[in-house]
Amino acid sequence: IRQCDKHPSIKGRQIIVKNIVQFIITSTLLILSSFSYAVDPTNIYPKVKLETSMGVIVVELDRVKAPITVNNFLEYVVKGEYNNTIFHRIIDDFIVQGGAYDAKFTAKELGKNIVNESGNGLKNEMGTIAMAKENRPHTANRQFFFNLADNTTLDPGRKWGYAVFGAIIEGEEVLEAIAKVPTDYNETMAWNDVPIKHVTLIKATLLPADE
Numbered sequence: 001i002r003q004c005d006k007h008p009s010i011k012g013r014q015i016i017v018k019n020i021v022q023f024i025i026t027s028t029l030l031i032l033s034s035f036s037y038a039v040d041p042t043n044i045y046p047k048v049k050l051e052t053s054m055g056v057i058v059v060e061l062d063r064v065k066a067p068i069t070v071n072n073f074l075e076y077v078v079k080g081e082y083n084n085t086i087f088h089r090i091i092d093d094f095i096v097q098g099g100a101y102d103a104k105f106t107a108k109e110l111g112k113n114i115v116n117e118s119g120n121g122l123k124n125e126m127g128t129i130a131m132a133k134e135n136r137p138h139t140a141n142r143q144f145f146f147n148l149a150d151n152t153t154l155d156p157g158r159k160w161g162y163a164v165f166g167a168i169i170e171g172e173e174v175l176e177a178i179a180k181v182p183t184d185y186n187e188t189m190a191w192n193d194v195p196i197k198h199v200t201l202i203k204a205t206l207l208p209a210d211e
Contacts, residue, residue, distance in 0.1 A: 040209070046070065047169070047207040048077055052087075053200040054181075055174035058207070059129050059166045065120040066165035069131055069140070072114045073165065074206060076142055081108060082204040089145075091193050092179045097132055097145035103198055105189055110141045118161035124154040127172060130164040148179050 044064055050057040063070045076082055076099070085108060087098035100108055116137045124130055124147045132143035137160035146168070147154070154162040168175060178199050186194035 043209040046074060046209070048074070049205045049207055050082075050171075050201055051203045051205070052174065052178070053198070053202060054177050055171060057171035057174050058169050060169045061129075061166035062122065065122055066117045066163060068114050069117050069163050069165040072111070072141075073131075073144065075111070077204045077206050080204075081142065082201055084203075085201050087178065087195065087199045087201065088189075089191070089193050090179060090181060090183050090195055090199070091148075093149050094151065095145040095148060096175060096178050097143060098199075098201055099132075100143045103200065105186075108142065113139050113141050116140065116160050117163040117165070118156045120163065122164035124151040124162060124164055125167075126150055127168045127175070128164045129166045129168070130154070130162045133162065146175055148175070 041063075045060050045062060047058055047060050050059065061070045061073065082099055084102060085099055086101055086103055086105075087096050088101050088105070089095070089097035102108065114131075116133065118137075122128065126147055126149050128147045129144055130147065131140035132145050133140040140163065145162075147164075181199055182196045183193045184196050185192050
């Protein structure tokens with residue numbers, strides 16, 4: 001009596017490989033189809049609802065003047081990457097910054113850095129949303145901030161500025177409330193201006209084009 005081979009036959013392995021490939025292709029198509037809605041070129045002013053622990057903020061983004069920045073932000077939104085992140089830096093009369101850390105201050109996965117679109121004509125005025133970056137110009141990826149004042153020093157001049165890519169259209173009072181939360185030096189992260197009590201971005205949702 002022939003002993004059963006514990007290893008799959010060549011034909012069996014081919015079937016397994018074929019099934020794996022089909023699964024990968026299907027999964028990729030599903031991901032692309034979900035994101036294709038976000039990058040729909042006909043939706044040039046997409047709106048995103050930000051459900052925070054202190055209320056709802058809705059932003060309208062400007063794909064005409066900041067197409068790279070908007071598409072990058074929407075990719076994080078559609079993939080759920082901003083869900084359950086915190087606003088880790090709050091400076092009244094200046095900015096509210098978030099998008100990069102969870103409640104344990106664990107850094108979220110970074111995508112690729114994007115081209116700095118700060119020269120698009122949009123200014124860092126009160127109520128606008130812009131991308132954070134390092135000192136080098138083209139280092140924005142997932143962190144964003146809201147301007148709490150007309151921060152002209154963040155606009156480009158002889159140096160690169162911070163790329164604005166939209167503005168709040170609903171929930172200005174929520175942002176104002178967030179701006180007033182108590183902050184302190186955080187010894188664990190060695191940062192100033194960290195909220196004593198977490199302000200959480202619970203969920204970010206891309207709204208339908210007709211809303």
